[in-house]
Amino acid sequence: MSEPVAELTSGGGAALPLGVYSRPKGGGGWRDWVTTVDHKKIGILYGGAALFFFGIGGFEALLIRLQLATPNGTVVGADLYNQLYTMHGVTMVFLVIMPLAAAFANYLLPLQIGARDVAFPRLNAMSFWLFLAGGLFLNFSWLVGDAPDGGWFAYAPNTGVTFSPGHGMDFYAIGLQIAGIASLVSAMNLIVTVLNMRAPGMTLFKMPVFTWMILVVQFLLLFAIPVITVALFLLLFDRNFGANFFNPEMGADPLLWQHLFWIFGHPEVYVLILPSFGIVSEVIPTFSRKPLFGYEFMVFSGIAIGFMGWGVWAHHMFVSGIGPISIGAFTLSTMFIAVPTGVKILNWLATMWGGKIRLTASMLFATGVVSMFTIGGLSGVTHAVSPADTQQTDTYYIVAHFHYVIFGGALLGFFSGFYFWWPKVFGHRLGETLGKWNFWLMIVGFNMTFGPMHILGLNGMSRRIDTYSPGFGFEFWNLFATVGAFVIAFGVLCFAMNVILSAxxxxxxxxxxxxxxxxxSLEWFTPNPTPVHNFDEIVEVSSLDEFWHRKWTTDENGRVVRRATAAEVCQTGDADDVHLPSPSYWPVVVAAGLPLVGFGLLYNLWICVPGTILVLIGVYAWVFEPPDDPDGPFGGGHGDEGHGDEGHGETEESASDESAPQEEAASVE
Amino acid sequence: MSEAIVTEAGEPARGDHDHGDHGTLTGISNNKLLMWVFLGSECLLFGGLISAYLINRSRFHTGPAPGDIFDIPFTSVSSFVLLMSSLTMVLALSALQRGDIRNNRIWLLTTALLGSLFIGGQVYEFTSFLREGLGYTTSPFSSAFFTLTGFHGIHVSVGIVMLMSLAISSYRGTLTQKNSETVEIVGLYWHFVDVVWIFIFTVIYLVPSPTS
Amino acid sequence: MSTDTAAVTHTEHEHPSDAKYVQIAILLAALTAAEVSTYFVDIGPILIPALLVMMVVKFFYVAAWFMHLKFDSILFRRFFVAGLILATVVYCIALTAFEFWSKG
Incomplete structure (x- = not known):
């Protein structure tokens, strides 16, 4: 990434004094991708980057399993093991599941609401590049041999300089901070998009469930990211500037970290799972050939999960000494949140009930989500019961639980989405045979790996220990789980082969x-793959499942009969008079500046200078960038110039947003 | 929800094209909505910082306690200055909405000046605290105090930069009545920062703090 | 959440006059003076409630008038109020867990 950026800035920066910039025209190849503001390309970039990090995180998982396969394992040392499980968790949560959700959201959400793009295309591009910058920054810690080692939730004071003297936790704090800004900007962007950019007639309750769940997720991110922003800043200041937020020697209470982290962290759990729920809610009706059972219940239970997700965070802290009243209250609220989740499971089952089910690979993965998530949800209820949780906490039982939720719930859902929307994105299907191998290997391997962890945990095996002695009865199930992990790896390999072979x-x-x-839903009005302008003409929406209702109707006997073929209903994609927002150099420039500031904080404050300059140039050039179409109605005096702000990460978006009328202008003819 | 597409008559660019780049469905400007969404998010940021301060305010270790060190009369003056900058900000907007570019510019610069006065007061406060033995690393209280007020100060500074940028574009003749929304959006940010200070001033300074 | 966003009351900004803004600023200044006076005059146990009430009033006036929430689309108000309420509730629960109210 660094070379093209350097090239761009030297070219663009030189034009600064004149205050006139041209926007890139594209020109094919990598330039198109680096400067793109097209939500579809950004979605693909998100997906590609997430799968790249998935490879890294998966490799880390295999190393962990190899180390634990036998007692007294010697594959890695204790120190490296700490780094491996920390980075595995951080990678899978922040660099795989979240960006995969962003990939689907970016690609599909504008299509599902009948829009040509998101409300702020350049901010959207910046979100992606910031996420990538944050992810690469985090993983750069491997190259300097100093990866984060304090666990993905980084409990203080273990993460202070006393116990984590290297730079690892600084990489954690800064890397997540950068990725957090990306999520926050993206959340604001998508919220505005959903509220303001829907097609005529598309009321909120005619939106597909996937769009709804993504909207709920963006609200969760909007309000949760600032909380972890605070936590990460406090950690960073403690470590680098000698602050005393988590320093018990000075009388501070390190529990503050746990509260802040989990106030963010529990909504984050729903950030991880709800997009997958959305995908499943699209896939199951399609392959059951029935409308989704209880659409309103689905939507409202999603919203309810979103609200209640804010009131359960301390169930992660039952053994931290928060006192009986807190424990009682959070036990209750945690049990309540199982209700809307149960509603969703029942609705999916009711949707399949009596439907004409086609067990495609996509549908298999969706049923996998329903069944595996149910197991994860039930084990979750067992540790909502605080006395039981006291036994389970910090054992492999917890590891089993959250893998059933995040792997079995979230990740399988994304695979379902891959098989479902692959033709929409790339114009060809993924192979069904390999797809079924992919599914069965993954689901069998998954249950082999994580099923036994319930037993291991209840037998007392602690999570995060780097090895164990023989004779505790841990040997067999650990070896079994390791075999399972490699079965999963073969399943993922099938997916990779499927991608290559089908292309x-x-x-x-x-x-x-x-x-x-x-x-x-609306995205299928467009031909495959989606043309760059999305819709030839914007669809007028009159009902939920608009696309389906244009193809099918019911006759007088109430039977479903075809009214039109898909080819008649779909658009051809050959409109050529649609004006789209022009690409821009500046999102990637701004995003490149922040990791430099991060390196500066770690190694030498002077490195912050070029980073800050890069961000400043990026923001100001962004604001002064002309709309692409000087003859358009918003063209000419694009009057919103004139404020950027300093590139201190936090409030950056407050400045960049002001530049957006140009983008609207650009997308309006 | 019942909604017609609201195309604002005043904004011809939107919504009147046959291939349908519909304007905003709610009739609300994307930019303004984005700023409000952002401010909603900022509530949680400052809430976190304020909470971190509150639980640490009695943990002053061996250093000065908040009740001993706060200079209420001085902070009252600087709070008043920031409060009045909200008035000048709204007057700047109101001037531009009338098309009064000259007064807009004057009020923008006045707002920036008042903001700078506030920042100057904060710098003075910080240095005098330092002299009295309250450094950033002195105690959990001091870390939390400087972090909270420092974050607020950075927000004000960013606001000043935006105001100055607006003033510059006004001198260049590009800030006119039809972009009054830009001033409005910067104004929202500015008022928000002011409102946060109203909270901080009461809860951190005026509510009696522990003394040593 | 925003169920009825489109009942657009986009009243083309019938913003108050400058005189009105000045009046509000005077009110805010008076309230600030009253707040600060509590530092010099002991008003007993109602001190903290009084301070909080004055704070809320100031907060309200700036948000409603200077930020135009009183006149603008209800959607803006919803976002801001949602953030405010969420922050207040969540952080108050957290402070309760720290026994802040009893121990200070």
Missing amino acids: RRARGLPPEPPDPWDAR
């Missing part, structure tokens, strides 16, 4: 005809 098979063939699955 090769599709080469030279015409793209997939429209509507491969007899689907229901």
